[in-house]
Amino acid sequence: MKKSIQSKTLSMVALVLAAPLIVLGSHASAIGEGQIERGDIYYSKNLTTGGSFGDPTAADKCQSLQYKVRMHNPGADTVTNVRISVNLPAGASTSNVSTATITADNAFPATISDTATVNISSAQKISYKSGSTQLLNSQNAVIGSLPDGITSGGVTIGSVGVSINEVRYVQFKADIDCPTPETPAYSCDAFNITADINRTVKISTFSTTATNGAVFKNASVNWGDNSIGLTAANIVGQTHQYSADGTYTITATAHFTVDGKDVSAGGPNCVKQVTFTTGQPPKVTPPATPPTTLVNTGAGSVAAIFAAATAAGAVAYRTVLARRLTRQ
Numbered sequence: 144m145k146k147s148i149q150s151k152t153l154s155m156v157a158l159v160l161a162a163p164l165i166v167l168g169s170h171a172s173a174i175g176e177g178q179i180e181r182g183d184i185y186y187s188k189n190l191t192t193g194g195s196f197g198d199p200t201a202a203d204k205c206q207s208l209q210y211k212v213r214m215h216n217p218g219a220d221t222v223t224n225v226r227i228s229v230n231l232p233a234g235a236s237t238s239n240v241s242t243a244t245i246t247a248d249n250a251f252p253a254t255i256s257d258t259a260t261v262n263i264s265s266a267q268k269i270s271y272k273s274g275s276t277q278l279l280n281s282q283n284a285v286i287g288s289l290p291d292g293i294t295s296g297g298v299t300i301g302s303v304g305v306s307i308n309e310v311r312y313v314q315f316k317a318d319i320d321c322p323t324p325e326t327p328a329y330s331c332d333a334f335n336i337t338a339d340i341n342r343t344v345k346i347s348t349f350s351t352t353a354t355n356g357a358v359f360k361n362a363s364v365n366w367g368d369n370s371i372g373l374t375a376a377n378i379v380g381q382t383h384q385y386s387a388d389g390t391y392t393i394t395a396t397a398h399f400t401v402d403g404k405d406v407s408a409g410g411p412n413c414v415k416q417v418t419f420t421t422g423q424p425p426k427v428t429p430p431a432t433p434p435t436t437l438v439n440t441g442a443g444s445v446a447a448i449f450a451a452a453t454a455a456g457a458v459a460y461r462t463v464l465a466r467r468l469t470r471q
Contacts, residue, residue, distance in 0.1 A: 176219070176249050176251040177219070177220045177221055177247065177249055177251070177303070177305065178216055178250055179215070179247060179255050180213075180214075180216070181257075183198065183257065184212060184213040184215075184243070184255075184257045185210070185211070185213075185241075185243040186200075186211055186259050187211070187259045188209050188211075189201065189202050189207075189208060190206070190207040190208060190209050191207050198258075198259050199259075199260035199261065199262050200259070202262070202264075203264045204263065204264070204321055204322065205321035206318075206319050207316060207318050207319070208319065209314055209317075211312055212243045212314070213311075214227075214245060214303050215310045216304060219305065221303065222250045224248040224299065225246070225299065225300050225301065225303050226247070226297045226298070227243065227244070227245050227293060227298055228244050228296060228297030228298075229241055229244075231270070231271060231317065233268070235267050235268040235320065236263070236266055236267075238261075238262055238263075239261045239267075241258065247303070261319075263319060267322075269317050269318070269319055270317060270318055271293070271315065273291055274288070275316035275317075276289040276291065276292075276293050277314050278300055278313055280310075280311065281308050281311070325354075327357040328352065328353070328354045328355055328357060329352060329359075329397070329401070329406065330352045330397075330412075331351055331408045331413040332351055333350045333413070334395040334414070334415060335347045335349075336393060336427055337427070338417050338419070338427050342384055342386075342387075342425070343383070343385075344383055346364070346378050346379055346380065346381050346382075346395075347379070349362060349378050349379050349395060349413075356401060356402070357406075359399055360398045360405070361374055361375060362374070362375065362378045362396065362398065363395070364393065364395050365393065365396075366383045367391035368385055368386070368391055385419060388421055389418070389419060390417070391416070392414065392416050392430055393416070394414050395414070396409045397409070414429070414430045415427055415428075415429065415430070
């Protein structure tokens with residue numbers, strides 16, 4: 144009986160002594176793996192303005208960027224089959240946040256990621272620049288070019304050794320969209336008046352169009368009777384009285400601001416003609432326009448003109464010839 148108890152006691156002691164060895168063995172296996180240092184490892188810079196790498200980065204449309212990912216392995220073993228991928232958002236935004244992800248076969252943990260933000264003055268899209276991906280060493284010297292694909296699945300750089308001297312960088316370029324500027328457009332669209340028997344007119348409607356940066360400023364009205372004209376931001380409801388019967392052409396001209404300059408627009412839509420005749424209602428009509436084609440005189444008239452010109456030419460030729468013969 145004592146022998147049995149002694150045997151059990153020895154077995155328990157053996158288990159207790161073995162337990163630390165098992166734990167240490169598992170821990171040693173974890174330490175033996177390599178690592179990819181986490182933290183602020185992904186950043187960008189504005190190439191157009193010559194800025195330095197940072198996060199976030201300020202930019203504007205039509206400018207170029209460079210992104211950079213840092214890979215440092217603090218140990219305890221070399222990490223292999225290191226792969227870097229970047230997700231550039233597809234849509235246009237004023238705050239473009241992309242994510243860089245690094246994976247390795249024997250890294251602990253196996254995957255890490257970081258984000259980089261580019262703040263743009265207007266909502267624009269950022270696009271990867273083909274052929275721009277490079278692998279750099281710890282001194283930021285280019286080791287070589289990498290194939291395109293960092294933003295569409297990722298690129299593999301091989302192994303990253305232990306220590307600060309084995310740090311690797313992957314960088315690539317991207318362009319911010321450069322939309323074609325739209326041409327400012329402005330026009331005077333409508334101008335109408337009403338007329339009363341006391342030779343008074345009233346502006347009933349006035350409308351304009353201003354797009355793509357053009358801004359309506361005011362309108363000027365020429366009453367067509369050598370009087371002082373009208374200039375106002377809102378001319379609807381304004382009136383004018385004529386001193387005598389007659390036909391008057393009233394012209395409205397719209398003024399706009401484009402790129403800090405004053406420009407104007409008028410045209411047939413913003414011209415009206417009014418006629419006052421004692422004892423008759425006033426008439427408001429579109430302005431009279433001159434004919435745009437020549438009057439058709441008919442085939443007979445054309446033939447007559449040609450015949451007359453031919454006869455006159457023949458007479459002149461005979462006269463000159465006779466004078467030359469007389470001189471000889």
